[in-house]
Amino acid sequence: MPNLLTMNNLENDKIMNLLKRAEQFEKGEKASLDGAVVNLFFEPSTRTKMSFEMAEHRLGLSVLPFETAFSSILKGETLYDTVKTMEAIGVKAVIIRHEEEEYYQQLAGCKVAVINGGDGSGQHPTQSLLDLYTIHQEFGRIDGIHVTIVGDIAHSRVAKSNAAALKQLGAKVSFVCPEEWSGDYDTTDDLDALIGETDVVMMLRVQHERHAVSALFSKERYHKEFGLTEARERKMKKGAIIMHPAPINRGVEIADSLVECKRSRIFKQMENGVFVRMAVLEYAMKGRE
Numbered sequence: 001m002p003n004l005l006t007m008n009n010l011e012n013d014k015i016m017n018l019l020k021r022a023e024q025f026e027k028g029e030k031a032s033l034d035g036a037v038v039n040l041f042f043e044p045s046t047r048t049k050m051s052f053e054m055a056e057h058r059l060g061l062s063v064l065p066f067e068t069a070f071s072s073i074l075k076g077e078t079l080y081d082t083v084k085t086m087e088a089i090g091v092k093a094v095i096i097r098h099e100e101e102e103y104y105q106q107l108a109g110c111k112v113a114v115i116n117g118g119d120g121s122g123q124h125p126t127q128s129l130l131d132l133y134t135i136h137q138e139f140g141r142i143d144g145i146h147v148t149i150v151g152d153i154a155h156s157r158v159a160k161s162n163a164a165a166l167k168q169l170g171a172k173v174s175f176v177c178p179e180e181w182s183g184d185y186d187t188t189d190d191l192d193a194l195i196g197e198t199d200v201v202m203m204l205r206v207q208h209e210r211h212a213v214s215a216l217f218s219k220e221r222y223h224k225e226f227g228l229t230e231a232r233e234r235k236m237k238k239g240a241i242i243m244h245p246a247p248i249n250r251g252v253e254i255a256d257s258l259v260e261c262k263r264s265r266i267f268k269q270m271e272n273g274v275f276v277r278m279a280v281l282e283y284a285m286k287g288r289e
């Protein structure tokens, strides 16, 4: 069965087919899948875990509960043996979020379908697909759209998955962040220079949990230099939209008042996540693209 591990090797036609299928689900098309799935979340999650659960229920799948805190992982069992156990008891697909980048390399010998729900600072393919879906829904295309990704680029799996997929699909992608969060990307620290010429302003959460030292971080200073303030929102292009994968640090990367403003698609992204994850589950479990 096909896995979905990263956006780096997902061809454009596969991406567009998944988005098309998500649109069919959004328009009310029904599908029914046989089998059991497990959501193995070793890092906290609200959106990804719950929207996968919603997608699984809508597809008629059996969802086996898994709680890390009550699993044999605590007795030292490896991820590989955990996934092989799921396979042995008849599970067809596992959705995994894990703090280790590329944890999925150790699962190469598993037959069960693996869907990556986020690997450390590596990739977050289903978030990227729902972001692409939201952009396509808004503009009717991705090619030629200017997306500015702002924030903690180096630690963001969302930025990495989206940068790869957006460029591959013909979008123009700019990156804005403090220099120390640039990672391998060509970035600027001047959000004001880009705010008026971008179609999508994609704000990222500051990932304190992945920083070695965060004691020096000032929320107020960050908001002033890199946050989406009301003043910056007023300079955005007509028709430009605001996105954020969430969870949001209100008042840090985005002003509280903008989270649900007219331009914001933040909660629409979450709604779209269910349709996209239905399409991904179908792709993984039936090989349907």
Ligand code: CP
Pocket: 044, 045, 046, 047, 048, 049, 118, 127, 245, 246, 247
């Ligand atoms: N966007 C996202 O991955 O949110 P969660 O961490 O709540 O799943």
